[in-house]
Structure formats: structure tokens, C-alpha cells
Amino acid sequence: MTIETVKIQSQGCLINGNMSVPNDPANRHYQMILDWINEGNTPTGADVIAPDYVALRTGPDGYASTGDQLGMIADGTQAAHVAAVKAAFPKSITGGTTLAAVPAEILTAAAYKLFASQLADYTQAILRLGKYVVSVGRVELTEMQATGEQLWNEETMELEDILESVVTQTAIEAVEPTVEVTTYSDDIDAEPTVSTITNPLITADVAERAAAQAVVDATPQPVKDA
Numbered sequence: 001m002t003i004e005t006v007k008i009q010s011q012g013c014l015i016n017g018n019m020s021v022p023n024d025p026a027n028r029h030y031q032m033i034l035d036w037i038n039e040g041n042t043p044t045g046a047d048v049i050a051p052d053y054v055a056l057r058t059g060p061d062g063y064a065s066t067g068d069q070l071g072m073i074a075d076g077t078q079a080a081h082v083a084a085v086k087a088a089f090p091k092s093i094t095g096g097t098t099l100a101a102v103p104a105e106i107l108t109a110a111a112y113k114l115f116a117s118q119l120a121d122y123t124q125a126i127l128r129l130g131k132y133v134v135s136v137g138r139v140e141l142t143e144m145q146a147t148g149e150q151l152w153n154e155e156t157m158e159l160e161d162i163l164e165s166v167v168t169q170t171a172i173e174a175v176e177p178t179v180e181v182t183t184y185s186d187d188i189d190a191e192p193t194v195s196t197i198t199n200p201l202i203t204a205d206v207a208e209r210a211a212a213q214a215v216v217d218a219t220p221q222p223v224k225d226a
Helices: 028-038 054-055 068-075 078-088 104-129 200-218 219-225
Strands: 007-011 011-015 021-023 047-050 096-099 141-153 157-170 178-183 193-198
Touching: 007 028, 021 028, 028 047, 028 078, 054 078, 054 200, 068 078, 104 200, 104 219
Parallel strands: none
Antiparallel strands: 007 011, 011 021, 047 096, 141 157, 178 193
């Protein structure tokens, strides 16, 4: 579904003028709205309907009930009451519909989702860049670790851990820089040709590293700090 417009309503949102979506993070269309906002789009605020002078005069703050006005006629205050209501709600009040501000809640929810997505992408990109370069390979790394056994040291008069060298990173040989590719012609009488190309493993590694670096470069600093 393509979202064209999103209008805020009292209990949710209206997509494209015909689909009501609740304010529920578990709703997939609500998540689509957040993505739509993060793409640079802005929802429309809810309608704010302002009543005109007729609605105000006949509303709860307007004219008194017929019974009350009959009592006012009897005591001579009805004309003043009517004048006061007309003065309070003049004919210049024409009413109309305006748009409310977009609620901060949905904008905040979109911002949080974008932040989480950028953080996940950044984390994966850093992990990818941390892998060894296939054209270079990697060296073996070792470190001394305790075996769990101890030996009495006559000089220090203390038990000391027995250490042994443990491989913490195995060595991986660099891949061949080039490979030969045999190409066969549709002509059954033609001899196949052999060409030398960059090793596809290297090509893929370079492309993946470039994509990961692009993600890192595009990540906002607050996300990196997180």
C-alpha cells in the first residue's frame, strides 16, 4: 500500500482519506505511518471546528431556555439577557474549520523508530568492517591463559597459575587475487576462451565494505554515541 496522506484523528489516523488506523504500535499500518513520516512526510493535524454565532447563541452558554425566558419576561430582564448573549456572540463569529498541530507523540514514535533502525544498521556495518579483508587474510593471535592448575613458587612462597599459550584467532590465508574464467561460445566449433578476472570473493568483499562504510558515514553522531 502506498501512503499519500495521513490525517490525525481523535483515536488514530486516517490514511489516504479512507483507512482508519488505531494508535497501536502492534498495528502494521501504524508502523507504515511511522516509516512514511521518517521518509520526510508530514501528517495533517486533526480538524478543529469552531462554531459560528448561531451555534454559540443557541448552545449551553447562549440563550436561556424558553421557560427561563418566560420568567425573565415577567420580571423584565429578558431583553437584557438577549442583548447580553448577542453582545457575547456577535454575527462576526462565522466559525470554520482549522487544523490542530500534529501531536508530538506520533512524531516522537517515528523518531524513536528511525533511531533504532539507524542504530541496528550502524551496528551491523561496524561488525562487517571488523571482519578481515579477504585479499589480505589474517594472522594467528595467541595469548597466555590460565590452565586451572597452580604451581608453588619457592621464591614468592605463593601458588601461581600455570599458563599456556592459547590461539584466540586462527590464521586465514589471503585468497588468490585473480581467477581464470572459461567462456564457451554458442558456436560448437569455436574454442572456449580463458580470461583472468579479479577474484569474485575480493570483489564482493570490497563492495560490502564500501556499503558498510557508507552506512557508517551517513549515521548521525547521536546514534554513533549510543
